[in-house]
Amino acid sequence: MKSPDVRWHPHSLDRLTRAQLKGQQGRVLWFTGLSGAGKSTIANLAERTLWGMGRHTMMLDGDNLRHGLNRDLGFTDIDRVENVRRVAEVARLMVDAGLIVLVALISPFRADRALARQRFEPGEFIEIHVDVPLALAEARDPKGLYRKARGGLIRQMTGIDSPYEAPERPELLLDTSVLGAEAAAQRVVDLVRAQGASRGVISQ
Amino acid sequence: MKSPDVRWHPHSLDRLTRAQLKGQQGRVLWFTGLSGAGKSTIANLAERTLWGMGRHTMMLDGDNLRHGLNRDLGFTDIDRVENVRRVAEVARLMVDAGLIVLVALISPFRADRALARQRFEPGEFIEIHVDVPLALAEARDPKGLYRKARGGLIRQMTGIDSPYEAPERPELLLDTSVLGAEAAAQRVVDLVRAQGASRGVISQ
Numbered sequence: 198m199k200s201p202d203v204r205w206h207p208h209s210l211d212r213l214t215r216a217q218l219k220g221q222q223g224r225v226l227w228f229t230g231l232s233g234a235g236k237s238t239i240a241n242l243a244e245r246t247l248w249g250m251g252r253h254t255m256m257l258d259g260d261n262l263r264h265g266l267n268r269d270l271g272f273t274d275i276d277r278v279e280n281v282r283r284v285a286e287v288a289r290l291m292v293d294a295g296l297i298v299l300v301a302l303i304s305p306f307r308a309d310r311a312l313a314r315q316r317f318e319p320g321e322f323i324e325i326h327v328d329v330p331l332a333l334a335e336a337r338d339p340k341g342l343y344r345k346a347r348g349g350l351i352r353q354m355t356g357i358d359s360p361y362e363a364p365e366r367p368e369l370l371l372d373t374s375v376l377g378a379e380a381a382a383q384r385v386v387d388l389v390r391a392q393g394a395s396r397g398v399i400s401q
Numbered sequence: 402m403k404s405p406d407v408r409w410h411p412h413s414l415d416r417l418t419r420a421q422l423k424g425q426q427g428r429v430l431w432f433t434g435l436s437g438a439g440k441s442t443i444a445n446l447a448e449r450t451l452w453g454m455g456r457h458t459m460m461l462d463g464d465n466l467r468h469g470l471n472r473d474l475g476f477t478d479i480d481r482v483e484n485v486r487r488v489a490e491v492a493r494l495m496v497d498a499g500l501i502v503l504v505a506l507i508s509p510f511r512a513d514r515a516l517a518r519q520r521f522e523p524g525e526f527i528e529i530h531v532d533v534p535l536a537l538a539e540a541r542d543p544k545g546l547y548r549k550a551r552g553g554l555i556r557q558m559t560g561i562d563s564p565y566e567a568p569e570r571p572e573l574l575l576d577t578s579v580l581g582a583e584a585a586a587q588r589v590v591d592l593v594r595a596q597g598a599s600r601g602v603i604s605q
Contacts, residue, residue, distance in 0.1 A: 253498075265520075266494070291495065
């Protein structure tokens, strides 16, 4: 549907210029995993620490985005694909703006995460698998969704009647059945810090 | 289509915290006007100056977004409405992140711009009408679109066979038939500077 008459406007400020002003390299920390795995909790803790280090961050939470950008989307496979696509595009724009973007999104399908990764430069897309056995996620059930899904009140619940395809080679694997949220968040921060150092960005 | 089971996660960092780190208040400069009016040119010049002042900015250009986030949308009225809605949502997220966001988007319909404005706090949405007589925009025709539209090669061209509803009370009116791009950009910068001062943010 894209018109051939739509041209790309080159902009005077590019991502390197913006990154330079911020003293950091934009990137996306993409938290994927089952509902109840701890994605948002860990991402929030990590963001707070990064903020304390003077890093400029932004959180994109899948649930929250469904109240705004993605409020026209449901939970069918097609809508989930579009959901992930839009979040990736927004994250990409924010990385262009020089931000460290934390995405907390079930994003159950491997192919969609691979497409998201392709929208970024090598090294910019950090896939973080917040892993937990389904039984434990279901026992936590922070939003009561598993109970509803088991009771047939909601459908297409990831892990119940919709698949979750675990990452094969995530940049970081956090098993929250053995790792507390604070410790998990610290691993994320350590990874950002190590990457910043290896890229010649001042590590604070 | 939104599920009642989607909950809003309160985040530990809010917009004020982010703005504090950046030493600026997030806002959106929304450039609306005919194709060829000069929206992108002026926005780019203004962004460059703001960058020189140490402001953290991001540009959202309607044409460029059609290669990414909005690549599934065409130029029907319905698609234009969705186009503007998504850009407003992304700008809102970036303002939450503390950025000064420059949007260059024809956004021809008054109702859509009003909806966009509603997504922001009072004073955050700065509507800038980049105004020019159609005849002059058509004479400039930087992308050759008016020629194609007059020749019947493309349809739904704003100003030709699709309406442009001018803002009734924009925060800033720039008539590019009498004002050069540099001078127009300076007025934008002056407005940002004046607003920053009146809000107690350090004006640089």
